[in-house]
Structures are given as C-alpha cells and as structure tokens.
Amino acid sequence: MLVAALAVLVPQLAEQLTKSAGIARHTGTFTSPLDVPKCGNIAIGVATLAASTERALRLRHSHLLDGAAD
Numbered sequence: 001m002l003v004a005a006l007a008v009l010v011p012q013l014a015e016q017l018t019k020s021a022g023i024a025r026h027t028g029t030f031t032s033p034l035d036v037p038k039c040g041n042i043a044i045g046v047a048t049l050a051a052s053t054e055r056a057l058r059l060r061h062s063h064l065l066d067g068a069a070d
Contacts, residue, residue: 001051005044008034012041 011032017023018030036044 001047002055005048008036008044009041012036 011030011034014030015032018027
C-alpha cells in the first residue's frame with residue numbers, strides 16, 4: 001500500500017512544485033500522468049496512514065522491508 005501511494009502522490013507533488021515560476025524557469029513544467037480527484041487523494045492518504053500505523057504497531061521483522069537478516 002505504501003509503495004502504491006508513493007507512486008501516485010510523488011508525480012502529483014512534482015507537478016505542483018514545477019508550477020512555480022522560479023522552478024519552472026530552470027527545470028520546465030511537469031504534468032502528472034495521473035489525475036486523481038481530491039477524494040481519491042484523501043482516501044490514499046488515509047489508507048497510507050493506516051498501513052504505516054499498522055506496520056509500526058506490529059513490530060514484526062520483514063526481510064523485504066527491513067533488509068538482510070543479522
């Protein structure tokens with residue numbers, strides 16, 4: 001869930017940052033390929049918050065997320 005949220009929200013953030021005249025002058029503008037409505041962004045944010053909270057509270061070791069075993 002966290003990776004999916006990152007894949008959706010990072011392009012939208014890049015689009016907002018490059019709308020600024022100072023940044024756009026140096027880097028150009030970026031248009032996000034994803035057009036998610038406001039309620040979709042809120043749902044993604046809530047799901048990400050729930051997933052990260054669940055991950056933090058369980059305190060389980062995951063080889064995929066935590067790296068190599070000691």
